[in-house]
Amino acid sequence: MARTLIKNGTVISPTGRHDFDVLIEGETILALLERGKSDSLSITADKVIDAKGKYVIPGGIDVHTHMELPFGGTAAVDTFETGTIAAAWGGVTTIVDMALQRYGENVHEGLAEWHRKAGGNCAVDYAFHQIIGGVDEQSLKDMTYLVDHEGVTSFKLFMAYPGVFYSDDGQILRAMQTASENGATIMMHAENGIAIDVLVQQHIARGDTDPKYHSYSRPSLLEGEATNRAIVLSKVAGNVPLYIVHMSASEALNALAEARHEGLNVFGETCPQYLYMTLEDHLARPGFEGAKFVCSPPIRSKHDKHDHHGDLWKGLRMNELAIVSTDHCPFCYKDQKELGIGNFSKIPNGMGGVEHRMELIYQGVVQGELSLERWVETCSTTPARMFGMYPQKGVIAPGSDADILVWDPNKKTKIGINDKHHMNMDHSSWEGTVIDGKVDTVLSRGMVVIENDKYTGRKGHGKFIKRGLCQYLN
Ligand SMILES: [Zn+2]
Numbered sequence: 001m002a003r004t005l006i007k008n009g010t011v012i013s014p015t016g017r018h019d020f021d022v023l024i025e026g027e028t029i030l031a032l033l034e035r036g037k038s039d040s041l042s043i044t045a046d047k048v049i050d051a052k053g054k055y056v057i058p059g060g061i062d063v064h065t066h067m068e069l070p071f072g073g074t075a076a077v078d079t080f081e082t083g084t085i086a087a088a089w090g091g092v093t094t095i096v097d098m099a100l101q102r103y104g105e106n107v108h109e110g111l112a113e114w115h116r117k118a119g120g121n122c123a124v125d126y127a128f129h130q131i132i133g134g135v136d137e138q139s140l141k142d143m144t145y146l147v148d149h150e151g152v153t154s155f156k157l158f159m160a161y162p163g164v165f166y167s168d169d170g171q172i173l174r175a176m177q178t179a180s181e182n183g184a185t186i187m188m189h190a191e192n193g194i195a196i197d198v199l200v201q202q203h204i205a206r207g208d209t210d211p212k213y214h215s216y217s218r219p220s221l222l223e224g225e226a227t228n229r230a231i232v233l234s235k236v237a238g239n240v241p242l243y244i245v246h247m248s249a250s251e252a253l254n255a256l257a258e259a260r261h262e263g264l265n266v267f268g269e270t271c272p273q274y275l276y277m278t279l280e281d282h283l284a285r286p287g288f289e290g291a292k293f294v295c296s297p298p299i300r301s302k303h304d305k306h307d308h309h310g311d312l313w314k315g316l317r318m319n320e321l322a323i324v325s326t327d328h329c330p331f332c333y334k335d336q337k338e339l340g341i342g343n344f345s346k347i348p349n350g351m352g353g354v355e356h357r358m359e360l361i362y363q364g365v366v367q368g369e370l371s372l373e374r375w376v377e378t379c380s381t382t383p384a385r386m387f388g389m390y391p392q393k394g395v396i397a398p399g400s401d402a403d404i405l406v407w408d409p410n411k412k413t414k415i416g417i418n419d420k421h422h423m424n425m426d427h428s429s430w431e432g433t434v435i436d437g438k439v440d441t442v443l444s445r446g447m448v449v450i451e452n453d454k455y456t457g458r459k460g461h462g463k464f465i466k467r468g469l470c471q472y473l474n
Pocket of ligand 1: 064066327329
């Protein structure tokens with residue numbers, strides 16, 4: 001088996017920094033050696049990567065992506081091939097995508113469809129959550145089958161999007177009761193979709209149709225309310241593990257923090273857009289440009305009574321928020337976002353970001369928002385543990401998959417459609433952003449997939465990862 005040695009770098013883990021050389025054999029990590037030991041032991045390797053002055057971290061894990069998702073009469077534009085190549089460019093070596101079952105559809109067929117889309121096409125490893133858009137007797141049974149046999153152990157429900165993905169409180173409770181029996185984690189899109197739909201119609205009727213009204217019609221109070229309601233339901237169902245996706249608002253974070261303080265199995269994630277973007281600077285751009293930044297929950301105002309950005313960064317530091325994901329759901333501006341000209345409610349919801357999460361959260365380290373260790377923890381190690389992939393993923397340790405990101409803190413990255421941009425959309429959500437660091441080399445199960453500013457991987461290298469249960473429960 002081929003041996004690769006990553007020499008002279010600093011290995012970062014959630015618990016510290018160590019000057020280790022990393023020896024890889026085939027697809028897995030064979031050993032960590034103290035600096036200099038690989039020379040004194042005369043270790044030989046087929047390939048040596050010099051990581052002097054660089055950080056060596058477990059490859060990023062993005063647990064919230066939507067490749068090829070049908071939405072709003074169109075579909076997200078990254079295929080599993082283009083999306084996982086972009087992921088590799090961003091130092092991400094595993095994605096967990098959302099397989100889809102809608103009301104009236106069969107769960108097994110939904111999952112099979114996702115295997116068809118991803119199988120043989122991925123540049124890095126992938127796993128699935130299952131969206132349950134129609135909770136009924138059959139889909140509840142199917143959930144247990146997926147946990148026991150398919151390596152799909154988490155199910156996403158929606159309190160938003162009535163008539164599309166929405167579940168009512170009774171359906172949510174039943175799904176949670178099922179999860180309390182089979183051990184699954186319930187993931188929740190927590191926004192009060194029934195109330196939001198009323199506000200949306202009222203805005204449109206008044207002629208408030210520009211992209212920024214997307215945010216005004218989805219107030220943070222309604223994210224807070226839904227988050228709290230989901231938490232209460234999970235408690236009624238027996239403290240079932242609940243994971244609130246893409247948290248954007250202080251009100252929701254407060255509900256989460258209170259639940260965690262109470263000792264409940266409640267966890268949360270946020271995404272880079274909620275840590276950096278504002279209604280005023282992005283959604284409210286002149287003309288229709290704000291449509292690029294329409295996602296749900298929406299980008300919040302910087303003039304709210306809460307400092308959402310500050311609170312979310314603090315939440316990440318304090319482990320109120322466990323994970324940063326992207327909710328990668330890319331749509332082109334032309335012909336897709338443009339579907340909502342004259343009516344913001346017709347703008348497909350979503351942004352592309354799988355390529356930039358490691359970069360953007362590293363910039364948080366540079367800005368003093370969180371530590372290097374916490375960067376690794378929230379973007380790699382905790383995602384692996386939360387969704388049952390540890391220690392195969394999320395750690396640089398003997399026996400683990402050789403999924404590794406070598407990060408250069410001394411170079412810069414300029415993000416933009418004519419700079420660094422490998423996703424399939426016709427624009428970048430992060431146009432012009434400069435990062436004080438750079439993805440240097442990326443390995444996926446021992447294979448170098450990014451090196452010297454070139455993609456060296458191949459379609460079909462990425463394989464499906466069967467997951468176990470959440471590893472944070474008592
Ligand atoms: Zn999503």
